Amino acid sequence: MIRQSFNRDWTVGPPKDFFNIAPCMEPEPVTLPHDAMIAQKRSAQSVSGGKKGFFADKTYEYVKLFHVPLTYKEKRVTFEFEGVYMNAMVYINGDFAGQHPYGYSNFYIKADRFLKYGEENEIKVVAKSNDDSRWYTGTGIYRNTQIIVSDMVHIALDGVKITTPDITLERAIVNVATMVENEGIHPETTTIVTEIVDSEGNIVATDTAPLTAFPGERLTLRQRLYVKQPSLWNVDTPYLYTCRSKVMLGDNLVDEEIHTFGIRALSLDAEAGLRINGEVVKLRGACIHHDNGVIGAATIDRAEQRRIEILKQAGFNAIRSAHNPISKTMLDACDRLGMLVMDESFDTWTVNKSSYDYALYFPAWWEADLEAMVNKDFNHPSVIMYSIGNEIPENGSPHGAAWGRKLAEKIRSLDNTRYVTNSINAFLSVLDQFLKAMKDHVSIKDRMSGDVNTAMANAGTAMKRAQTSELVTKAVAESFAAVDIAGYNYADNRYVMDRALFPNRVIVGSETFPRDIAANWKLVKENGYIIGDFTWTGWNYLGEAGIGMTQQENLSQGLSGAYPWLGANCGDIDILGNRRPISYYREIVFGLRKQPYLAIERPHYYGNKPTNPWSWSDTIASWSWEGFEGKPIAVEVYSYADEVELLVNGITIGKASTGESNDYKAVFDTVYTPGEIVAVAYTDGIETGRTALKSAGSGLNLKVGVDRTFITADDNDLAFVSISLVDDQGILKPLSDREVTVKVEGAGILQGFGNANPMTEEDFFDNVHSTFDGKALAVIRPTGSGAIHVFVEAEGCPSQVLRIEATDLDNLGGTWNGTNR
DSSP: OEEEEOOSSEEEESOOBTTBOOTTSOOEEEOSSOOSGGGSOOOTTOSSGGGGTTOOOOEEEEEEEEEEOGGGGGSEEEEEESOOBSSEEEEETTEEEEEEOOSSSOEEEEOGGGOOTTEEEEEEEEEEOOSOOSSOOOOBOOSOEEEEEEOSEEEEEEEEEEEEEEEOSSEEEEEEEEEEEEOSSSOEEEEEEEEEEOTTSOEEEEEEEEEEEOTTOEEEEEEEEEEESOOOBOSSSBOOEEEEEEEEETTEEEEEEEEEEOOOOEEEETTTEEEETTEEOOEEEEEEOSOOGGGTTOOOHHHHHHHHHHHHHTTOOEEEETTSOOOHHHHHHHHHHTOEEEEEOOSOSSSOSSTTSGGGTHHHHHHHHHHHHHHHHTTOTTEEEEEEEESOGGGGSHHHHHHHHHHHHHHHHHOOSSEEEEEEOHHHHTHHHHHHHTTTOHHHHHHTOSSHHHHHHHHTHHHHHHHTSHHHHHHTHHHHHTSSEEEEESOGGGHHHHHHHOTTOOEEEEEEOGGGHHHHHHHHHHOTTEEEEEESOSBOOBSSTTTTOOGGGOSSOTTSOOTTBOBOOOOSBOTTSOBOHHHHHHHHHTTOOOSOEEEEEOGGGTTOOOOOTTOOOOEESOOOOTTOTTSEEEEEEEOSSSEEEEEETTEEEEEEEOSGGGTTEEEEEEEOOSSEEEEEEEETTEEEEEEEEEOOOSOOEEEEEESOSEEESSTTOOEEEEEEEEOTTSOBOTTOOOEEEEEEEESEEEEEEEOOOSBOOOOSSSSEEEOBTTEEEEEEEESSSEEEEEEEEETTSOOEEEEEEEEOHHHHOSOOOSSOO
């Protein structure tokens, strides 16, 4: 089977048909993955409004011309689309070839009956978005595409399933189920050769078996292979094996599929919780959306890999794909780096959350989309559980519970080696009943008005009280009974009480407020039945504009930020990939960082404390506040130690208790004095660490760096160029923001350019963009092999030039894994 990227040489433009011809708007050439939405001007009048960051919903037509050799007449040709948002309609040579409504699951188009052999062919994909989501989606063919060419006898698509049911220190049993399909007209007796290869390239197990494939049949061969002294996969030791599956006709190789997998065992109970290979693992989890910041929803491999690298460095060991199936590339990165995955299927079932969302298609398409998700995930050791939904309103009714059971059982029929969860917001599941019961309490009804997020935030103590009510307990009991792990969204106040009510229930904090991590993590550590916490969110994202805004930004808009708000501001990591102060705080809470951390509240807003439940204090790690000399300023110190001391220019400002009993945090009020601020941590009176920040001095310079200076000349590699404004000593100057111009010459293009400001009118597709807090990011995509020169300029700063080498993969040697060699 030949699999080749089908990403290059497409065009995209407005749809052209009998009723919609726009000759003045010519299609433009693009390389997939591609997000057409991110390049559109934003508007306060956009259909989806702040839900999609005020980006425009439109319909786009992707077209590609390709030659089909005469030899393919005796082959089978299939196109794979890993993700098209949304309502994809596929045409080959003008004829309808298939459709796929859901924007987040992969699908296949069998092309043979439409092809012209020995000639040029055309494939057209129409994608359209509308008011169909609660967050930024992008529009278009935003994930990878492949052309798959096989002989008549071949391994079926997604036809290799690998499990490791029996593991000891001495050996592991690897079960490989290979589905073979015969699309010819004659029976064929084949030989199936399966090899297990370790990370050094050694064949450690092999099995050979005959299989007769009759015309029009799909047959499954199951082989048990024994691997001696297996190296096990876990978050800290993500060891990967390779399975090579071959179909032989005599001495001829007619098909081959290669999959990586890990040997690992999962177990779950209400006493120890989750165990991997017999060891208890607590999930330090991050919910993440699917967009890649300044390049939009384009799922370019390197962007996906980089996100997992940064999340792992920040102390997370698990992600939840909110609220749709994760990309194949991100799963590869999770396998390689040791990141556990909760893959989530849907945000809606039968009740709309937006006017034209997936609920319109769910009754007819849910099974196909669940199958696509499970087939995609099956051989990835990083995937440990599937979520059947997020905050589904139906969960509080018997009919909704019946749907949940149907989804859970469907997944179990496809994959019984992993666990099933449902991310339930019990409060939203009984919202109508709750409002009815409180109909005489006008003030509560008023606070509950608006969108879902606003209702949750404004409800305050009413929501907490509702979460622990008997009404909630009874309403969602059946929905939780249908799954293996109960996913609690914002219901941490139920953790302890539900131990007594449901002693066999295993709980995960599937979505929690970021500010609650200290209390939540204590509960996770002390209770085996609580297996982890997933914060909302690990990474800032586009859309849901205003979530996480601080009080000073909240100008009577509730939680929905008015234009020009762009996205959410509740993540541990900003959209550029920079860790924010809460990220270091969380790392301390997890027990992974012993050094104290200094976070300074912006003096512009001294005394204003955020009231938004998704927000953290408005802090950055800087002691450079020109113009605020002598004015009050608040300093936050995060520390795992018992006590911290704060000094400014060598003078003690004060001491305060920290550590677990004080939520690992102390706040000092002082006045801003330029110089040096130092936090010293003590345990039992002995210094255990210190952190210092210095004020920026004279000079203004551009500091330009790149994540990798050597990249592959491939449509799925990128270089991330970080840009900072610093003084002559290299200290960041966050108040010196200005416009920066980036020009790219040579074998690359500027894929995206922007800053982390969640409220801006600047474009990500322009080559001029302002810094925010002194920082910006340019993303470079190679167009071929050769040198790429990146020129960076800003007013008052010496210009900088950066050189990146794009090299053909064959010239790098070895196997590329997305990291710098």
